[in-house]
Each structure stands twice: as structure tokens, then as C-alpha cells.
Amino acid sequence: MHKKIFLVGMPGSGKTTLGKPIAAKLGLPFFDLDQIIEEKEQMEIKDIFSQKGEAYFREAEANLLRDFSLKNDTFLLSTGGGTACFHKGMQFMNETGLTIFINVPYEELFRRLHGNGTDDRPLLKGKSQEELERELEGKVMERLPYYNKAQISIKGGNLSPEEILNLL
């Protein structure tokens, strides 16, 4: 049984929503790297982006991913949308534990996030509907090569936690 599990995937793919019940079923404590960053920095992610910039955020994220994984023996960690894609995040997670990619098509991500779903997602905020859909499409294309290195890939977004557990 794996004791260190990393969930990776796009914003809106369900890492937080699905992560909690999956962790509970597996008896693992659940953590969310975005929350860990906000606690450490004492700032919301959108403010880190606007005040300190994306490069600062990516470095803090990479450092905290490593610190957290080394200091904790058992966990299910829901990572940020970009964690796998910067500073060799995917490689580190694959060397450290079990990686699971929740693979949701961009059209479904768009359905979930348009409206107020982008308020707390600084990379997606302030775009028209059309721009948001194109942005999601582009990001999925750009990031798939990283996410696809996960050891387990779960296709389609509308699975329940129970269905996902059956795939593990």
C-alpha cells in the first residue's frame, strides 16, 4: 500500500474535491499544497502572484513540495495545477511516491470553471469566456507531457471517489 500519494492535474480537474474522500477511504491524511503555500506565506495565492510574481510562487511551491514530502511519512497531497510542470516537480513526485493524474478534457474544465470558478485562480481570472476556453485548451496541451508521466492516469472527470478507488 502506498503511503505517499500525489494527485496532479489541471485547475478544476477535481484534485481537491476527489482528494479528500479518496484519502479518507485509504486512511491517509489529506493535504493541499496550495493551502500549505498560503499558510507558509501568510497570503492568498492570488496575492502572491500579484505582489511577488509567478517565478517566486513556482520556487516557493517547489521548495514546499520537497520539504513537505520529506517531513511527512503518510499523506495524500493534492498538488497545484502547475506543481508537476515546474522545477522538475513530476520527477520528484515520481521518485517519492505514487502519482495519479486526473485527466479531464478542457471542455469539461471550461464548463466547471466559467462563471465564478476563476475568482481564486489567478492564471485564469479576468478573461472572456472565449479567452478562458482557449487558455484552458492551450494549458492542457502544454502540460499533458508532464501530467502524462504520472504512474496512474484516470481519464474523464466525472468519476466518483469510489470509482477512482476501484482503479487504484
Ligand SMILES: Nc1ncnc2c1ncn2[C@@H]1O[C@H](COP(=O)(O)OP(=O)(O)OP(=O)(O)O)[C@@H](O)[C@H]1O
Ligand atoms: N468528479 C467530479 N465530477 C463533477 N464535478 C467535479 C468533480 N470534481 C470536481 N468537480 C467540480 O469542479 C470544480 C473544481 O474542482 P476542484 O476545486 O476540486 O479542482 P482542483 O483540481 O482542486 O483545482 P485547483 O487546481 O484550482 O485547486 C468544483 O466546482 C467541483 O465541484
Ligand SMILES: O=C(O)C1=C[C@@H](O)[C@@H](O)[C@H](O)C1
Ligand atoms: O495551474 C496553475 O498553474 C495553478 C493552479 C493552482 O492550483 C495554484 O497553484 C496556482 O493558482 C497556479
Ligand SMILES: [Mg+2]
Ligand atoms: Mg484544489
